[in-house]
Amino acid sequence: MNQVRKKKRRLKKKYLYILIGLIIVSISITIWLAIRDDGAPNDAIKSAREALAEAKQLNASIYAADLFAEAEQLYDSAMVNWSRENERFFLFRNYDRTRSFAQKAKGKAKESSTVSKERASSTQDRVETMLADLKNKLDVYERLFKDMPLSNRELDMHNRGKMLTSEARIAYESQRYPEAESKAKKAVELVTASNLQAGQKLKEYFQHYPKWSSLADQAIKASKGGNRVILVDKLAHKLMVYKSGVMTHSFDAEFGKNWMGDKLRRGDKATPEGIYKITARKDRATKYYKALLINYPNDEDRARFARLKRSGELSSRTDIGNLIEIHGMGGKGVDWTDGCVALRNSDMDVLFSLVRTDTRVYIIGSRVPLSEICGDISF
Amino acid sequence: MKNKIILAIAVLGIAVLFTSCAKPPQAEIDAANAAIQEAKTVGADLYVPADFAALTDSMNAINAAVEEQKSKMFPSYGKVKEKLAVVSQMAVDTKAKSESRKVEIQNEITQLTTEVTTLMEENKTLVTKAPKGKEGAAAIEAIKSDLALIEASVAEVATLQANGDLIGADDKIKAAKEKATSINTELKDVIEKAKGKKK
Structure with missing residues (x-):
């Protein structure tokens, strides 16, 4: 009986030591688990998050959208993987994949930052270039095309x-x-198209330049005998007076709305081109302050009008028109006459005192060739 | 008796070892996410992008902190809860800031639209005052297409506003104002020149 008790006590003692041993082991494991912090992928996730934040700040979501989206996706995968591992029993947790995703996310985010920086800078440069180009094109329009009779479509563009x-x-x-x-791209398209069409119109108009150049030379030559001669440059919107081969006066001039091109018929609002002479001086008998009537249509105009009628280009009922004058009431800043040449009243006073009946009037498109007007401008 | 107590402590120790007590503050996380979503709904990402980015970055940091605690044997969410409270408040502030910025832009658009409308009315009156007859017709005709373009632009501004594109509407109305002002100057110039001729 005593032996059995002794045996039982020994067994109990044995169990007790095992239990104490277990407690010591479990407390040790607990302490180890509590103090260790190198298991979780905190640093990798933090680095990836910081890289993403930096990329976002550099507008990678705009300039490197694909790379940034990929980086975000990899970061999300890292987080999902981390969460999944945390659900597992602690001894079976493995954060290697989480770290791998986080590192990849960081790499992509850094890449998207680099690309974004480059693209943002190049986009800024491109826009700057486009805006400068647009400014030039709009300046060209103001300088060359603004006073041209353009179609509604060209104006709208x-x-x-x-x-x-x-x-x-x-x-x-x-x-x-x-x-x-x-927006700048669309603007470039519209402004370029409008300038190209206007430029084409100008080029077509300048096909007559050899004739204008010859008329300008004739005008200057005709003034060399001491006679005053009027030379009208439609593109420059100038009326000049020449004497003895020298320009003595220059006035701003306004014309008919469709001044680009020769006058063909009544009501076309074009200012005629060619050699004319003053046929009457109107000091009072005009509603345009003072007026100098010229002999439009001259023989050349009549011959062309007849030819166009014959060919059917002009209707048989069309009239050639008349009463083309150099008159006052100008200075409005627009081409508004029915085909006449309008000067400011003060300029008209000066001109009126300089010329007389029979003074020759040369009306041309331009004294200066298109190459000189445009220089190296591209429309 | 002594053995029973030791046994109970041992069982408790092992139980503590294999279980964790604290749970993530899911309700607070959900509330913060909802607040961020609300801020986004009012366009915080568009109208106050820097604030919204800071907000989402903070939330990402909190999500990471939650996982960090989950990884631990004895997670503690005290600090996470504090941060969540801060982020929730940030979301409310960002939402308010976004709404306030939207009101600011709306007011600017309204102000500019009124100015453009006034300029357009003035321009239309100036057109009637512009020189009559053939000498004025050319200038008026040249200006007409510009006026029509501005009116179309103002109509587009209203559409953009209705679609919630306040930034686009703001750009458009600013450009319209520039154009209306230049036409106003041009018209006044034409009228002034015409007056000069009558003297």
């Missing part, structure tokens, strides 16, 4: 292009470069 240029500039100033680029 130009105006819409100009509005979009303003919008692009506003977006650029707000550093919204992709938006500015998109």
Whole structure:
């Protein structure tokens, strides 16, 4: 009996030591688990998150959208993987994949930052170039085409292009470069198309330049005997007086709305081109302050009119027109006459005192060749 | 008796070893996410992008902190909860800031639209005052297409506003104002020149 008790006590003692041993082991494991922090992928996730934040700040979501989206996706995968591992029993957790995703996310985010920086800078440069190009094109329009009789379509394209240029500039100033680029692109399309069409019209008009050049030479030659001669340059919007081969006066002039081209018929609002002479001086008998009537249509005009009628290019009922004058009431800044040449009243006073009946009037498209007017300008 | 107590402590120790007590503050996380979503709904990502980016970055950091605690044997979410409270408040502030910025832009658009409308009315009156007859007709005709373009632009501004594109509407109305002002100057110039001729 005593032996059995002794045996039982020994067994109990044995169990007790095992239990104490277990407690010591479990407490040790607990302490180890509590103090260790190298298991979780905290640093890798933090690095990836910081790289993403930096990329976002550099507008990678705009300039390197694909790379940035990929980086975000990899970061999300890292987080999902981390969460999944945390659900597992602690001894079976493995954060290697989480770390791998996080490292990849960081790499992609860094790449998207680099690409974004480059693209943002190049987009800014491109917009700057486009805005400068637009400014040049709009300046060319103001200088060369503004006073030209353009079609409504050309005017509409130009105006819409100009509005979009303003919008692009506003977006650029707000550093919204992709938006500015998109608007500037549309503006370039419109302004370029409008300038090209106007430029083409100008080129076609200048096919007559050899004739104008010859008429200008004749005008200067005709003035060499001491007679005063009037030379009208339609493109320059100038009326000049020559005497003894020298230009003595130059006045701003306005013409008919469709001044580009020769006058063909009544009501075409074109100012005739050719050699004319003053046939009457109207001091009072005009509603345009003072007027100098010229002999439009001359023989050449009549011959051409007849030819055009015969060929059917002009209707048989069309009239050639008349009463083309150099008169006052100008200075309005637009071409508004029915085909006459309008000067400011003060200029008209001067001209009236300089010329007399029979003074020759040479009306041409331009004294200067197109190459000289445009220089190296591209429309 | 002594053995029973030791046994109970041992069982408790092992139980503590294999279980964790604290749970993530899911309700607070959900509330913060909802607040961020609300801020986004009012366009915070468009109208106050820097604030919204800071907000989402903070939330990402919190999500990482939650996982970090989950990885631990004895997670503690005290600090996470504090941060969540801060982020929730940030989301509310960002939403308010976004709404306030939207109101600012709306007011600017309204102000500019009024100015453009006034300029357009003035321009239309100036057109009637512009020189009559053939000498004025050419200038007026040249200006007409510009006026029509501005009116079309103002109509587009209203559409953009209705679609919630306030930034686009703001750009457009600013450009329209520039154009309306230049036409106003041009018209006044034409009228002034015409007046000069009458003297």
